[in-house]
Amino acid sequence: MATIDLKTAEAEIPVIELLKKAQEEHGYLSPEVLKVIAARTGQPLSKLYGIATFYSLLTTRPKGKYRILFCKNAPCHVRGAKRVLEAIVSYLGVEPGETTKDGLFTLELTSCLGLCAVAPTMMIGEDLYGNLTPQKAIAILEDYRARERSEHA
């Protein structure tokens, strides 16, 4: 049975915060984790699943080590996001929503990251990247791969 470690008084925490916290602890919102929250909050599992599928920051599937949130909104789009995304898709070999075979990257589309001044943009983990071009995006991903290799070396 999954556990969720909560320091604050449970009743005070809004469901969305519970879900975020559970995701931080477990990596993603599995059926087991959502069942625990359903039992705790009295919310139907279907509704929690609805919340988890509504917000792009929540996920019901296991993710790669690095989550790429690629902005799909208009300002990025008009500044060439489509070509950047195509380059990332072909470099990683996965479509948005999928995880690379080595478990390193999960590619996802997100709504506006609030960085329209430096569009097109993406977020990897906690890090933000702007003024992307296809070449620049690939170079960033290659950096992550290189760092990963040196960590394992």
Add this chain to the structure above:
Amino acid sequence: MATVIVDGIQVEVPDNATILEAAKLAKKEIPTLCYHPDLPAIGACRICVVEVEGEPLLKTACNTNVRDGMRIRTISPAIREARQTALELILSRHPQKCNECVRNGTCELQALASRIHVGEISFPYRQRPGSPDVSSGAVGRDPSKCVLCRRCVQVCEVIQSVGAIAVQGRGYDAWIDTPFSRALSEVGCVYCGQCVDRCPVGALFEVSHVERVWRALQDPEIHVVVQTAPAVRAAIGEEFGLPPGTLVTGQMVAALRRLGFDKVFDTDFTADLTIMEEGHELIGRLRDGGVLPMLTSCSPGWINFIEHFYPDLLPHLSSCKSPQQMFGALAKTYYAQKAGIDPSKIFVVSVMPCTAKKAEAARPEMKDSGYQDVDAVLTTREAARMMKEAGIDLSKLEPEDYDLPLGVSTGAGVIFGVTGGVMEAALRTVYEVVTGKKLEKIDILPVRGMEGIREAEIELDGLRVRAAVAHGLANARKLMDKIVSGQADYHFIEIMACPGGCLSGGGQPYPTTPEIRQKRAQALYEADRLLPLRKSHENPVIQELYREFLGKPNSHKAHELLHTHYTPKPVYG
């Protein structure tokens, strides 16, 4: 009260009325799709938009309240354009396969498209996510037909407090689904079919048994008997254009006979039998300090609910099978013997107002006759569909009588179809059995009505029996929580899964509204009033059945054939 002007017509409405209600008073029917009178109005579909003087934007009539002096226009070029666009967007994601659909002719979207003509749909079709699911054998889903009106989600969560399905994802990609896209059979769905009743299109439907019934009817080797649930007679006429509340018992019998059933019997007979068994079970529990309050067990949606959500309370349930299942068990034993027919050649069909009855009949323990006790379950709609296909217009037939012996029943049996009816029927018999006195006031009014939870007390030889009645599972949940917290001092509780009881079950004709429920209820009480016998224990065939076959109520044989057990099935377990 507020004065509002709808298309130049002045009407007086209560302050909290909606524009939709005000327009109705002005005899203007504003088109709707997601709106349903049972459910909170959420303005999701944007079909009911109207103009309000002084407001820059169109307003949704279903969930905008009136103000005193409000001037409303319900048709204008802007309104027409907005409605057409909204409808066109909905249609662009709906498979245009009306001729293949079970809702062909009863579809609300079809009716709307016929009223608001949009011509050729200019947006490209994109199928909605999700795949069809008929795994439950009772309620089926086809998400590709969904129009995202959310009525199913609301009825499941608000009225039934089940929450098997919810809106998933968002925006253009939103869809209605179970958690983790699991089968309905795995998510605590109780198969009540209230979502099927509310669905405006064919995205939710009963899993059909029509073909297997036709096969049985066309096989000369098979003796096909049919039983009709109490609530069917008060509603099936609607399928043939009769007004809601038209009682068509005899015409329904005639129509079923013309369809080719060898015997037309009545579930009311085994409703009477249920009262004998359940009434004596209650008397036993009261006398011997058994588990109280005792809960009724004839609504299969309710049985699924308590197995899923309150498994610890299962000992409170009466061990009586539902009337449908008692009938099946007797048809293949008592009736087979009496008629000299090999029970393996008997095929038992039920006509039920219910979708959950399909799953109940398929439960593995329902084989006490040595065979599957009930072989096929038709909803009221399916039975009407078969009649129509065969060219039988029930409304034009002369009434006929049920066959003997399993077609004889009392008024107590017929009110099983309305909330409070089982309680009333049980009290009529329990009173006379316990006190030995004649019950003068047969109509036990406190248990009648449409209030969600009702209470009554009856004096039985010094013991005040406290009874409660709940319908709709959110109301049942309130009573169960009271039992869990030790605050329920009742002796006997009747629960019906569907609001109003079986008369608005998930298998009844479309649509069901509060007014239609009232009318069907009146029809059932009228049927009770008109019957010469109104107490189950006075049914002569029931008396004969005990003499010839069962011995006495709750006898060993009765337990073998007419009683059952329940299984905890915790949700998501």
